[in-house]
Amino acid sequence: MNSEALQYGQGDTSYRAAGELDGITRLVNAFYDYMETLPEARKILAMHRPDLTESRTKLAYFLSGWLGGPRLYAEHFGSINIPMVHRHLPVGEEDRDAWMLCMKKAVADQPFDESFKVYLIEQLWVPAERIRSVCSAPVSR
Secondary structure (H helix, E strand, O other): OOHHHHHHOOOOOHHHOOHHHHHHHHHHHHHHHHHOOOOOHHHHHHHHOOHHHHHHHHHHHOOOOOHHOOOOOHHHOOOHHHHHHHOOOOOHHHHHHHHHHHHHHHHHHHHOOOOHHHHHHHHHHHHHHHHHHHHHHOOOO
């Protein structure tokens, strides 16, 4: 692991490694392009509105802050609790894995350093699994 890889997650290092907002936007567009075309992603695509414009913007803005850059999601849409925002959706392991497949393919397409690609996928697994665990848990009444 190179010394920069050890710094991912510190300050804005990850944001810069992702190419800042332009790089994140390219990643998000590739992610949703895969979601629209991969048969494995049909179910998770159906969980979205037909027009993905807002979803693309929201994910790019969220990732900006999540990676240590400007907190654009909060500036434009307010605060967010990712698992709870998805609570109404029936997200199971297959759905989590489809989401991660789209993200893995999108990350692989980016000109990121290989160590950052590995780091990013490892980090994205955490919220993906958290969403699955919250959304598959029985709703208490």
